[in-house]
Amino acid sequence: MNSMKINSFFFTFFSFLIMSCTSVDNQLVADVFETSASGNKLTRVSEFTLEKNMSIIKLDPNHRFQTITGFGGAFTEASASLLNKISQKNRDTIIQAYFSEQGAHYSLTRTHMNSCDFSLNHYSYAPVDDDRELKYFTIKEDKEDLIPMIKDALKASKDGFKILASPWTAAPWMKDNNAWVGGKLLPRYYDTWALFFSKYIDAYREEGIDIWGFTVENEPLGNGNNWESMHFSPNEMTNFVQHHLGPKLENDKHDVKILGYDQNREHLSEWIDSMYSNEASSKYFDGTAIHWYASTYDVFPKELNYAHNKAPNKYLIQTEACVDSQIPVWKDDAWYWKKEATDWGWDWAPERDKHLHPKYAPVNRYARDIIGCLNNWVDGWVDWNMVLNRQGGPNWFKNWCIAPVIVDSEKDEVYFTPLYYTMAHFSKYIRPKATIIDADNSDKELQVTAAQNLDGTIAVVVFNEGNIKKSFKLLIGQKQSTITISGQSIQTILINTI
Numbered sequence: 001m002n003s004m005k006i007n008s009f010f011f012t013f014f015s016f017l018i019m020s021c022t023s024v025d026n027q028l029v030a031d032v033f034e035t036s037a038s039g040n041k042l043t044r045v046s047e048f049t050l051e052k053n054m055s056i057i058k059l060d061p062n063h064r065f066q067t068i069t070g071f072g073g074a075f076t077e078a079s080a081s082l083l084n085k086i087s088q089k090n091r092d093t094i095i096q097a098y099f100s101e102q103g104a105h106y107s108l109t110r111t112h113m114n115s116c117d118f119s120l121n122h123y124s125y126a127p128v129d130d131d132r133e134l135k136y137f138t139i140k141e142d143k144e145d146l147i148p149m150i151k152d153a154l155k156a157s158k159d160g161f162k163i164l165a166s167p168w169t170a171a172p173w174m175k176d177n178n179a180w181v182g183g184k185l186l187p188r189y190y191d192t193w194a195l196f197f198s199k200y201i202d203a204y205r206e207e208g209i210d211i212w213g214f215t216v217e218n219e220p221l222g223n224g225n226n227w228e229s230m231h232f233s234p235n236e237m238t239n240f241v242q243h244h245l246g247p248k249l250e251n252d253k254h255d256v257k258i259l260g261y262d263q264n265r266e267h268l269s270e271w272i273d274s275m276y277s278n279e280a281s282s283k284y285f286d287g288t289a290i291h292w293y294a295s296t297y298d299v300f301p302k303e304l305n306y307a308h309n310k311a312p313n314k315y316l317i318q319t320e321a322c323v324d325s326q327i328p329v330w331k332d333d334a335w336y337w338k339k340e341a342t343d344w345g346w347d348w349a350p351e352r353d354k355h356l357h358p359k360y361a362p363v364n365r366y367a368r369d370i371i372g373c374l375n376n377w378v379d380g381w382v383d384w385n386m387v388l389n390r391q392g393g394p395n396w397f398k399n400w401c402i403a404p405v406i407v408d409s410e411k412d413e414v415y416f417t418p419l420y421y422t423m424a425h426f427s428k429y430i431r432p433k434a435t436i437i438d439a440d441n442s443d444k445e446l447q448v449t450a451a452q453n454l455d456g457t458i459a460v461v462v463f464n465e466g467n468i469k470k471s472f473k474l475l476i477g478q479k480q481s482t483i484t485i486s487g488q489s490i491q492t493i494l495i496n497t498i
Contacts, residue, residue, distance in 0.1 A: 028474060028481035029496045033429075035421040036489030037337040037363075042421045042428075045491075048484035051471040055443035058475045059460065061452050061497075063438035066308075068451060069317060069380035070108025070162055071370075071427035073098065073404070075153075078118035078394050079387040080145035085409035091152075094405055094414060098386060099156040104424035106161055107432045108380045109153075110319055111146060113167040113200055115180075116218070117227035117397045118385055122180050124171035125200065132192045139203045147207050154209070159432075162212035164289075164319060164382070165200065166262060168219075168228035175230060182225045184232070190240055194248035201254050213257030215289045215319060216241060221263050224348075227397040234274035237261075238281050246284025262289035262319055265300035268307055276311045287315025290378075292369055293324065295356040296343055299372030308377035315380065318373055322384035323362045323402035327392045328417075330406060336362045336418040337488050341402075362402065366422045367447070367463040367490050374426075374436055374449040383423060425492045429459035446470060446485070452497075460493040 034040045083091045097103040115123045128136040139147075154160065169175070170185055170193055177183030185193055201211050220232035232240070237260060249256060261271040268290060276282040288307055294300070307316055325344045329335040338361055345357030370381050385403040392400030404420035407413065430451045439450040439460065447463040464470055467487040474481045474493065485491050 026479050028476060028479045030474070030481050030483075031494045032483060032491055033425070033494070034486060034489050034491045035418060035425065036486045037334065038486055038488070039333075040486070040489065041416075041418075042424055048471065048482065049469075050482065051469050051484060054482070055441070055446065055470065055472045056475060057442070057446075057448055057460070057462070057472050058440040059450050059458065060438040060440070061458065061476065064452075065436040065438075066316075066377050066379045068430055068432060068434040068436070069315060070106075070432045071381050071423065071430065072106035072108045072161060073110075073383040073386040073423070074320070075109060075111040075146055075150055075163075076116065076118040076385050077112075077120055077142075077145055079385050079403070080149040081120060081394060082387050082389055082407050082409055083149055084145055086407055086414070087412050090407070090412060090414050094387060094407075095149075095152045095156050097405070097416065097420070099153045099161070101158045103428070104420065105159075105428045105431075106153075106157075107159065107427065108162045108164070108317075108382055110164045110166060110382050111150070112218070113165050113196075114169060114171070115141075115228055116168040117399050118393075118395050118401075120394055121396055122228070125203075126171045126174075126192075126196060129173040132189070134192065134195055134199055137196070137199045137203070139200070139207075143207075147204075147209065150209055151207075162432075163209070164213045164215060164257075164259070164317075165211050166215040166218045166289075166319070167196075167230070168217075169230040170196070180228050182222060182229055182231065184236070185230060185240070190244045191248070193240075194244040197245060198248055198252045198254060201249075201252075201256065211256055213259060213286065215259045215262040216245065217262060218320075219263045219291070220261070221267065227399060234261075234271045237271075238274045238277075238285075241275075241284050242281055250284075257286040257315065258284055259287045259289040259315060259317060259319070260285050263291055264294035265290050265292070265303045266294045268300070268303040272307045272310045276314075282311065282314075285311075285314065287311075287317060289317050289319040292318065292321040293344065296345075296358060296360040296365055297368065298356060299369060299376060301372065301376045304373070304376040304378060316378050317380035317382070318369075318378055319380075319382050320384050321366075321369065321381075323365070323419075325400065326402050327400050328388065328390060328402045328406045330390055330408075331415050333418050337364075339364075341365075363418050363422050363488075363490070364465050366419055367425075368465070370426055371447045371449045371461060371463060374451070381426065383419075422490060425461055425490050429492045429494055430461075434459070443470065443472065446472065456497050458495040458497060460495065462491045462493065464489050464491075
């Protein structure tokens with residue numbers, strides 16, 4: 001027997017010995033679900049071929065971090081209008097896939113107030129100029145698409161879900177440039193704009209839909225004057241919330257959350273400093289909202305930790321992320337694992353920031369970012385559009401993007417991309433009010449996060465970006481389990497601790 005065969009024999013024998021000598025009492029009871037470039041799609045796996053150089057992931061449920069608010073995606077007019085164009089069977093399939101307990105079981109969602117880029121055209125719930133008391137306020141634009149989609153989702157959801165609402169802009173008549181794009185809210189309309197939020201809550205409640213919270217403004221730094229936007233400085237937003245929006249919602253007895261900022265993480269500290277400068281300024285802010293578009297690979301942990309340390313008892317929620325500036329690739333799972341996607345910065349970022357926007361694999365970006373966020377105090381993570389068409393719309397600005405589910409409405413076909421399964425690895429198994437726990441990982445090529453649910457189960461998410469299979473021993477105290485993860489794959493390991 002040559003040396004290579006001898007080494008192989010002893011490794012296999014030693015691995016068998018490890019498992020055989022572990023008593024049943026010391027075995028972790030775990031179910032393993034994997035999505036991989038090789039074809040697994042949230043597939044239960046139970047047979048593992050042990051690889052050399054086994055690493056260790058050690059969990060400590062006593063070392064606890066933030067409490068989870070939820071995971072999910074956004075209700076947009078684009079998504080809702082597409083559901084109206086496909087068969088009832090396929091519409092139901094998509095709704096169940098996102099919201100049922102058997103599906104991704106989304107628990108935190110977002111929608112837009114007034115129109116946005118993923119609307120079919122411009123519209124406002126305040127269509128009459130200088131209507132300061134909003135006597136003509138109406139949500140009729142939402143009644144054909146957005147509201148029916150939300151209602152169907154609520155019917156499919158066993159536990160319900162939270163809804164965050166975000167305005168992209170006030171009606172042009174409230175702004176200093178009288179336009180849908182850019183400009184600022186005129187101070188004389190601050191109270192009218194605060195009333196707008198209150199009326200929106202009431203109008204949606206009449207439809208049987210409760211709004212959990214708001215972000216004050218989507219992307220207050222603007223979007224390059226491309227689609228609906230309205231600009232705030234940090235202090236202007238703090239002033240509006242402290243003296244207008246917060247008191248108005250309080251006086252109208254609306255128990256909703258207010259999240260400030262709502263844009264990319266690299267500017268987070270200056271907004272945090274303004275929002276939480278003192279007790280009076282922070283009183284009405286329940287938390288902070290962030291996006292991921294500043295970089296395709298950097299989670300900005302320094303900024304996230306700064307936000308948490310400045311306001312440790314406030315929410316820190318990722319409210320928007322997507323594969324942007326990219327037409328969807330149809331029914332080609334392999335593409336989503338390849339570093340071929342580009343984002344807005346590939347073409348338009350200033351030269352000094354180009355390095356932040358290389359080509360990337362969409363699955364890698366989602367998995368890395370969600371794990372990185374959870375390991376740096378973020379308590380909620382919301383994807384952008386749930387459904388788009390093969391062009392990456394509809395979108396009045398032609399700002400094409402990718403959603404986890406793509407439809408061909410003309411042929412009545414549905415494609416669940418690998419991004420859908422990537423999201424489900426978190427949303428399905430890490431439930432609201434779970435707590436992030438310490439996960440000490442000896443293999444730096446694996447990315448790991450872990451959370452303990454209220455029912456005592458522990459969900460461990462492991463991402464292997466590399467092409468090589470890896471084995472690891474999962475430990476909780478004296479209990480253990482030995483698991484192998486495929487190359488280019490993401491696993492959720494659900495442990496029953498009872």
